[in-house]
Amino acid sequence: MAMKYMKNVVTLALNQDRCTGCQLCLQVCPHQVFEMNQGKAVIINRDACMECGACSKNCPTSAISVKSGVG
Ligand code: SF4
Numbered sequence: 001m002a003m004k005y006m007k008n009v010v011t012l013a014l015n016q017d018r019c020t021g022c023q024l025c026l027q028v029c030p031h032q033v034f035e036m037n038q039g040k041a042v043i044i045n046r047d048a049c050m051e052c053g054a055c056s057k058n059c060p061t062s063a064i065s066v067k068s069g070v071g
């Protein structure tokens with residue numbers, strides 16, 4: 001069973017207008033929260049996010065924001 005954290009409290013947000021489709025967030029996320037859809041990253045598994053901050057740190061266009069270190 002996949003590890004789940006508290007529902008609907010995740011601070012993760014993705015601004016698709018800024019996304020260039022580099023896929024770095026898919027590579028660094030340890031919980032497969034993202035998927036590519038028509039050249040853009042989309043959040044497919046928000047509840048799996050453990051707010052490690054890796055996606056937001058690695059996104060070259062700052063399309064992702066997450067408050068890391070609170071969960
Ligand atoms: S790292 Fe940022 S720019 Fe790259 S695919 Fe993810 S959201 Fe888009």
Ligand code: SF4
Pocket residue numbers: 012028029030031032033034048049050051052053054055056066
């Ligand atoms: S904060 Fe960590 S777990 Fe959450 S989406 Fe980003 S890389 Fe994945």
